[in-house]
Amino acid sequence: xxxxxxxxxxxxxxxxxxxxxxxxxxxxxxxxxxxxxxxxxxxxxxxxxxxxxxxxxxxxxxxxxxxxxxxxxxxxxxxxxxxxxxxxxxxxxxxxxxxxxxxxxxxxxxxxxxxxxxxxxxxxxxxxxxxxxxxxxxxxxxxxxxxxxxxxxxxxxxxxxxxxxxxxxxxxxxxxxxxxxxxxxxxxxxxxxxxxxxxxxxxxxxxxxxxxxxxxxxxxxxxxxxxxxxxxxxxxxxxxxxxxxxxxxxxxxxxxxxxxxxxxxxxxxxxxxxxxxxxxxxxxxxxxxxxxxxxxxxxxxxxxxxxxxxxxxxxxxxxxxxxxxxxxxxxxxxxxxxxxxxxxxxxxxxxxxxxxxxxxxxxxxxxxxxxxxxxxxxxxxxxxxxxxxxxxxxxxxxxxxxxxxxxxxxxxxxxxxxxxxxxxxxxxxxxxxxxxxxxxxxxxxxxxxxxxxxxxxxxxxxxxxxxxxxxxxxxxxxxxxxxxxxxxxxxxxxxxxxxxxxxxxxxxx
Numbered sequence: 001x002x003x004x005x006x007x008x009x010x011x012x013x014x015x016x017x018x019x020x021x022x023x024x025x026x027x028x029x030x031x032x033x034x035x036x037x038x039x040x041x042x043x044x045x046x047x048x049x050x051x052x053x054x055x056x057x058x059x060x061x062x063x064x065x066x067x068x069x070x071x072x073x074x075x076x077x078x079x080x081x082x083x084x085x086x087x088x089x090x091x092x093x094x095x096x097x098x099x100x101x102x103x104x105x106x107x108x109x110x111x112x113x114x115x116x117x118x119x120x121x122x123x124x125x126x127x128x129x130x131x132x133x134x135x136x137x138x139x140x141x142x143x144x145x146x147x148x149x150x151x152x153x154x155x156x157x158x159x160x161x162x163x164x165x166x167x168x169x170x171x172x173x174x175x176x177x178x179x180x181x182x183x184x185x186x187x188x189x190x191x192x193x194x195x196x197x198x199x200x201x202x203x204x205x206x207x208x209x210x211x212x213x214x215x216x217x218x219x220x221x222x223x224x225x226x227x228x229x230x231x232x233x234x235x236x237x238x239x240x241x242x243x244x245x246x247x248x249x250x251x252x253x254x255x256x257x258x259x260x261x262x263x264x265x266x267x268x269x270x271x272x273x274x275x276x277x278x279x280x281x282x283x284x285x286x287x288x289x290x291x292x293x294x295x296x297x298x299x300x301x302x303x304x305x306x307x308x309x310x311x312x313x314x315x316x317x318x319x320x321x322x323x324x325x326x327x328x329x330x331x332x333x334x335x336x337x338x339x340x341x342x343x344x345x346x347x348x349x350x351x352x353x354x355x356x357x358x359x360x361x362x363x364x365x366x367x368x369x370x371x372x373x374x375x376x377x378x379x380x381x382x383x384x385x386x387x388x389x390x391x392x393x394x395x396x397x398x399x400x401x402x403x404x405x406x407x408x409x410x411x412x413x414x415x416x417x418x419x420x421x422x423x424x425x426x427x428x429x430x431x432x433x434x435x436x437x438x439x440x441x442x443x444x445x446x447x448x449x450x451x452x453x454x455x456x457x458x459x460x461x462x463x464x465x466x467x468x469x470x471x472x473x474x475x476x477x478x479x480x481x482x483x484x485x486x487x488x489x490x491x492x493x494x495x496x497x498x499x500x501x502x503x504x505x506x507x508x509x
Contacts, residue, residue: 087489088112098122098131098141105129110489113139113164121147121169127157128181128491133164136186136480143169145468150174150189157181158491163481167191168468172198173212176205183492185209186481193467195221196240201276205230206496209479212237214472216299216464218245219263224275226282226359227251231496238262239295239472241304241464247272250281250320251358254499259289262473264300265307266293266327270315271377273346277359279377281318285325287504292329299467306458308332311392316340316377318355326507327389327396334389334419336398337379337411338451345375376403379411385432386415388506395422398449407444422449 084094084104091113095101099122101111107128115138122141124131131151133139141150141164150166150173153159158181165188166173173189176182179202187210189196196212196219199205203225212219212235219237221244222230228249235258237243243260246253246269260266267290271279290311300308307313309331314320315338327334348368350357357365378401389396396419401409406423412432413421421427424447465471481487 084109090114092116102126102129102131107158108489108491112485115139117142119144119147121149122151124151124153124156124159126159128159128493129156130160130162130489130491131164132160132162132481132484132489134484136163136165136188136478137475139164141166141169143167145170145193148172150192153177153179153182155179158493159183160185160490160492162186163484164188165190165475169193172196174198176200176202178202180204181492181495183207183495186479187211188475188478189219190214190475191467191470191472195219196237197221199230200224203227203229204492204495206233206492207231207235208233209481210235211475211478213239213475214299214467214470215240216301216304216467218242218268220244221246222249222253223247224277224359225249225251225253226277226362228253229496230254231256231499233257233497233499235259236261236476236478239298239470240264241298241300242266242268242307243290243293244268245270246280246283247275248277248280250283250317253282254284254286254496254501255288256284256286256499256501256504257288260293260311261289261291262295262298263293264295264298264304265309265313266290266311268303268307268310268313268315269317269320270340271317272340272342273375274342274344277362278347279316279318279350279355280314281320281355283317283320284501285312285320285322286501287507288325289507290325290327290334294329294331296462297465297471299470300464302458305461305464306454308458308461309393310334310336311389312336313338314379314382317379317382319381321383321385322387323383323385324504324506325387325389326509327387328391328509330392332392332394332454333398333422333449334392334396335384335387336449336451337382337384337409338398338400338449339379339402340377341402342375342377343373345371345373347371347375349375349377378402378404378409380409382411383432384411384413384416386417386506387419388417388509390418392420395420395447395449397421397426399423399426400449400451402451405441405444406448407441422447 089101091101113133148171152175155178160183163186167190170193173192176199182205189212191214199222201224219240229252232255243263243266311327312335413426414432429443
């Protein structure tokens with residue numbers, strides 16, 4: 001690694017930790033086993049009896065923690081039975097709690113939840129079951145700021161969670177770990193202490209038609225997988241620290257047709273040795289609306305403060321494609337390709353040949369004999385084209401290298417409408433379609449991005465607001481799952497669903 005004056009200054013100022021949750025501090029991640037088949041046991045979440053709610057949606061006022069304007073009315077609880085002949089386990093009519101229904105379910109069964117407030121932390125360990133609410137707004141899992149995860153899928157394969165709301169959990173709303181096959185559909189997460197919907201060390205997944213607000217880390221997260229074989233489609237993420245974050249996640253990972261607005265920062269994939277499967281690589285970020293991610297009054301971890309004011313930040317990521325997105329109104333950049341300086345590294349940097357290893361192979365690689373205290377992950381080989389980007393106060397497009405000259409990182413830009421850039425004229429000096437000789441080093445020094453300034457800005461950024469009391473917008477009017485009462489169970493096998501990327505157009509403003 002070249003030690004340049006820029007790198008020395010970068011390290012001296014501090015770590016540019018524009019990453020999804022800095023290594024090891026995340027309570028949800030810390031309890032997750034790395035090795036396949038190791039399933040942690042739950043220490044929280046004894047179910048209470050559910051209570052019914054009126055027709056008002058849950059937590060639609062910022063200060064509310066349960067559905068407003070209603071006094072919970074006890075529901076008559078049915079007797080627990082051993083299994084269910086029709087494959088539908090009704091909560092609470094047949095099973096007194098969601099956990100009881102999940103525990104009794106067999107592969108292929110549907111746990112069908114009646115409207116009510118359920119103070120539970122549910123653990124799922126059975127393959128190929130579906131957990132579904134009859135009403136998205138009316139079926140509310142409420143952690144009361146004491147329970148850890150709304151629904152946690154622990155090594156179970158092919159589990160689907162559908163048509164319900166989770167709120168007021170200390171860690172995550174819906175958490176998939178070590179899953180081969182997973183799906184979250186028509187799920188709302190609100191006031192969650194870490195992540196809204198969180199897929200870790202899991203592959204072959206779909207997150208769709210879902211909403212996340214009020215998480216200090218991210219509304220949506222996919223991490224430690226390559227190839228991930230995952231699709232995030234038609235989600236809305238707002239008033240989080242990060243709209244989406246994904247450490248070391250990539251390989252057939254698509255973020256499409258979604259909206260990221262009014263977070264501290266929008267979409268933030270990154271590399272880091274604090275999770276396996278490094279580096280981050282090969283996301284397709286296509287057809288999204290990404291705007292006004294400068295929100296000063298959200299809950300936010302430190303890295304969200306560092307990334308604040310950006311639409312898309314690739315921090316040390318490799319080979320991502322960012323295409324046909326509508327991006328506007330950001331205090332810093334619309335799309336930035338920047339380095340990530342990792343403190344307390346667990347390995348050395350992988351070579352370019354090692355970038356090609358999938359996660360299963362990378363897990364078997366021995367750690368370096370000598371591990372540096374810091375790693376500088378640069379962003380290489382990213383493609384940024386055909387985006388509609390406007391109203392960025394620093395630059396619509398930005399890139400900077402620290403350990404390498406910016407022009408040696410092999411990123412390219414083409415066809416981006418209305419885009420200013422730092423350095424200047426990116427599409428001229430590094431166009432994706434150009435076969436001209438690359439620009440000389442001097443061309444990359446005109447109006448540089450200066451990511452060091454981000455570190456300075458973070459020192460005076462508005463501080464994080466406690467997620468329990470942060471002012472959030474009311475939950476918007478969101479679609480329910482069609483035919484929730486009658487649709488057959490569809491476990492999360494054969495995921496993700498096919499996406500016709502070519503048919504996706506740039507959203508209208």
